[in-house]
Amino acid sequence: MNPEIFRILVVDLTTGKGQVRKxxxxxxxxxxxxxxxxxxxxxxxPKRPWHDPDQPFILAVGPLTGLFPLMSKTVSSFKSPxxxxxxxxxxxxxxxxxxxxxxxxxxxLRGRAASLSCLSIGANHLQLQPTGFMAGMDAMATGKLMRRxxxxxxxxxSMLRIGPAGEKGLAMACINVDTYRHFGRLGGGAVLGRKxxxxxxxxxxxxxxxxxxxxxxxxxxxxxxxxxDTDMLxxxxxxxxxxxxxxxxxxxxxxxxxxxxxxxxxxxGITGKRFxxxxxxxxxxxxxxxxxxxxxxxxxxxxxxxxxxxLYHQVAYDYEPIFAAGSMLGxxxxxxxxxxxxxxxxxxxxxxxxxxxxxxxxxxxxKGLLSEKETxxxxxxxxxxxxxxxxxxxxxxxxxxxxxLGRGTGAAAKQYGGVDFACVLGQEMAGYATGEVFxxxxxxxxxxxHLDTGAYSYDQKHADxxxxxxxxxxxxxxxCRCLLTSMVSCLFARSVYTEEVLSDCLRxxxxxxxxxxxTSCGREIRARRWRLRFATGFRPEQISLPxxxxxxKTWKGPVDTGYLDLLKxxxxxxxxxxxxxxx
Amino acid sequence: xxxKILTTPHMDRCIGCHSCSLACARLVNKKISWETAGIRIQSxxxxxxxxxxxxxxxxxxxxxxxxxxxxxxxxxxxxxVTIRRKLCIQCDSCVAACPVDAISRDRTGNxxxxxxxxxxxxxxxxxxxxxxxxxxxxxxxxx
Numbered sequence: 170m171n172p173e174i175f176r177i178l179v180v181d182l183t184t185g186k187g188q189v190r191k192x193x194x195x196x197x198x199x200x201x202x203x204x205x206x207x208x209x210x211x212x213x214x215p216k217r218p219w220h221d222p223d224q225p226f227i228l229a230v231g232p233l234t235g236l237f238p239l240m241s242k243t244v245s246s247f248k249s250p251x252x253x254x255x256x257x258x259x260x261x262x263x264x265x266x267x268x269x270x271x272x273x274x275x276x277x278l279r280g281r282a283a284s285l286s287c288l289s290i291g292a293n294h295l296q297l298q299p300t301g302f303m304a305g306m307d308a309m310a311t312g313k314l315m316r317r318x319x320x321x322x323x324x325x326x327s328m329l330r331i332g333p334a335g336e337k338g339l340a341m342a343c344i345n346v347d348t349y350r351h352f353g354r355l356g357g358g359a360v361l362g363r364k365x366x367x368x369x370x371x372x373x374x375x376x377x378x379x380x381x382x383x384x385x386x387x388x389x390x391x392x393x394x395x396x397x398d399t400d401m402l403x404x405x406x407x408x409x410x411x412x413x414x415x416x417x418x419x420x421x422x423x424x425x426x427x428x429x430x431x432x433x434x435x436x437x438g439i440t441g442k443r444f445x446x447x448x449x450x451x452x453x454x455x456x457x458x459x460x461x462x463x464x465x466x467x468x469x470x471x472x473x474x475x476x477x478x479x480l481y482h483q484v485a486y487d488y489e490p491i492f493a494a495g496s497m498l499g500x501x502x503x504x505x506x507x508x509x510x511x512x513x514x515x516x517x518x519x520x521x522x523x524x525x526x527x528x529x530x531x532x533x534x535x536k537g538l539l540s541e542k543e544t545x546x547x548x549x550x551x552x553x554x555x556x557x558x559x560x561x562x563x564x565x566x567x568x569x570x571x572x573x574l575g576r577g578t579g580a581a582a583k584q585y586g587g588v589d590f591a592c593v594l595g596q597e598m599a600g601y602a603t604g605e606v607f608x609x610x611x612x613x614x615x616x617x618x619h620l621d622t623g624a625y626s627y628d629q630k631h632a633d634x635x636x637x638x639x640x641x642x643x644x645x646x647x648x649c650r651c652l653l654t655s656m657v658s659c660l661f662a663r664s665v666y667t668e669e670v671l672s673d674c675l676r677x678x679x680x681x682x683x684x685x686x687x688t689s690c691g692r693e694i695r696a697r698r699w700r701l702r703f704a705t706g707f708r709p710e711q712i713s714l715p716x717x718x719x720x721x722k723t724w725k726g727p728v729d730t731g732y733l734d735l736l737k738x739x740x741x742x743x744x745x746x747x748x749x750x751x752x
Numbered sequence: 753x754x755x756k757i758l759t760t761p762h763m764d765r766c767i768g769c770h771s772c773s774l775a776c777a778r779l780v781n782k783k784i785s786w787e788t789a790g791i792r793i794q795s796x797x798x799x800x801x802x803x804x805x806x807x808x809x810x811x812x813x814x815x816x817x818x819x820x821x822x823x824x825x826x827x828x829x830x831x832x833v834t835i836r837r838k839l840c841i842q843c844d845s846c847v848a849a850c851p852v853d854a855i856s857r858d859r860t861g862n863x864x865x866x867x868x869x870x871x872x873x874x875x876x877x878x879x880x881x882x883x884x885x886x887x888x889x890x891x892x893x894x895x
Contacts, residue, residue: 389778
């Protein structure tokens with residue numbers, strides 16, 4: 170690893186040839202989010218549509234990837250099929266370490282393979298293998314087949330793949346990473362599908378010398394002890410993020426039945442503890458992270474009526490998927506939630522988007538806007554079997570309705586009616602009906618993600634209404650997170666990687682120059698991403714919030730319409746100012 | 753006398769974080785990698801099936817040392833081997849001789865295998881790894 174220079178593998182899928190490029194931009198672009206933006210500036214065209222074969226699909230890791238614990242995420246960037254604008258999606262698994270140990274800071278895919286293919290890369294190999302026989306194959310079966318086809322480096326490779334949803338070009342198609350993690354949101358799966366890429370194998374088969382600083386190994390040990398010997402990250406591996414289901418329900422902030430409620434006694438069936446007690450099979454971890462926050466549940470099904478013939482599946486769960494396939498659909502049984510998620514995993518749709526979309530469709534049926542002519546199956550809140558079938562129909566774009574729904578709930582609502590109750594905040598909402606700050610923040614956030622900022626946390630701690638303080642918080646928090654996603658750290662580690670610790674890590678790893686400008690780096694990367702977003706068409710004033718969000722009642726009482734509109738306007742203005750700032 | 757070897761009695765607790773491999777590469781072999789390590793973690797047929805650790809099982813006598821033409825690998829008391837890297841001619845005989853695929857090579861042909869130092873143990877968050885004492889009297893075969 171050269172601290173000064175990025176090493177990038179650029180693959181032209183049209184020819185099947187690759188080229189290693191070295192870019193001297195480390196000081197300004199850092200890695201991860203910053204590097205992804207730099208590469209999109211170089212290889213992307215803001216004006217051409219997302220499905221243009223020349224638009225790049227980018228994976229980027231950071232300067233601390235492989236060097237410190239929890240530096241375990243990969244940033245993907247692309248022009249999103251959801252809104253045809255620049256975006257990022259982040260994933261864990263083994264992808265980050267595999268890419269680092271293959272010797273690359275980033276992978277750029279351009280062009281389009283002649284037929285459905287898998288790409289395999291490593292330190293000294295590049296192979297584009299036609300895999301037409303994988304057409305229509307679900308993401309789990311694809312993973313098994315990829316393991317048979319690309320046998321080298323078991324345990325030290327990462328396997329990315331898409332399901333039918335990606336092949337069909339659905340804007341809510343995800344990329345499955347190593348079975349239990351995902352580049353989930355905003356349609357990365359469709360981008361790969363458009364490029365005729367069914368899977369990517371990244372083999373981390375090289376090695377690098379230790380940083381020369383004698384304090385490097387002792388600092389690694391110190392950070393490792395912070396995350397394993399203290400309670401700082403215990404909440405993530407104990408019950409995990411699902412612990413928040415009960416918490417959010419208790420403060421009337423958990424969306425239920427398409428956000429018609431924010432609390433429900435049915436929570437007792439789907440709490441984090443209930444999932445752990447009933448379904449938790451084991452924990453897993455991303456490579457390089459000793460926390461092990463991945464919670465893998467088990468479903469067991471009898472597949473013959475008379476005899477004792479059973480099958481079992483393992484399904485990862487987290488707060489967000491449980492909200493989307495649980496409370497949002499009125500499902501209050503742990504195993505039923507996992508059964509719905511299992512189908513979403515196989516077809517390769519983002520579970521958050523798909524759950525919210527099906528919740529809207531259910532209410533649209535209730536209101537007579539849709540019928541089984543469109544939905545094919547009966548959709549009723551609380552009825553699992555209908556949702557299992559509907560998830561399959563959605564992920565395979567089974568008819569005109571599901572194809573449109575796969576482009577996004579907003580797109581379907583425009584066609585069929587029901588825009589007022591389409592729970593879309595830039596994209597399908599995350600599971601936080603916490604109040605005005607979160608609604609404004611997700612609707613305008615860079616990724617339209619609950620992880621762009623800590624808005625949902627702010628809502629839970631502040632009943633006062635101070636727009637200036639809110640906007641200042643959102644912008645400052647975004648810049649901090651931008652820095653972490655450029656390293657590329659898991660955001661669960663944000664309490665560990667304070668600016669001081671981050672500076673120490675960079676210093677002993679040979680990036681002393683970067684430390685001098687750390688804060689300004691985060692701000693500049695944030696602005697750089699916004700410039701790309703605006704260049705590809707984003708206009709804050711064009712984002713409108715459906716009426717449903719104005720009728721929510723949280724622990725603070727009914728949503729204050731004027732306050733929400735003011736926050737959204739002011740936040741939009743500040744973002745626009747960032748994008749207009751000189752680069 | 754009592755000498756310790758690395759054992760992996762609780763691999764069913766393994767979460768696949770690779771902290772042990774990364775620690776071995778870093779502390780023993782002065783590398784950043786998950787390949788250049790004496791203990792390497794892989795899934796046993798996809799992540800759904802859990803994990804296995806590939807590491808030296810301390811054969812006594814060790815077949816890898818028996819085929820080593822330069823005495824780079826020499827039998828260690830109570831099983832396993834010691835390594836004298838400068839003597840290695842990268843013939844790969846040891847790699848082929850290891851019955852449990854515990855010796856890895858990097859791209860330049862250097863070999864890596866567990867020397868039972870135990871530095872990886874403290875980095876396992878779930879105590880999957882243990883150093884175990886092997887008692888051996890003079891002239892006695894290890895069980």
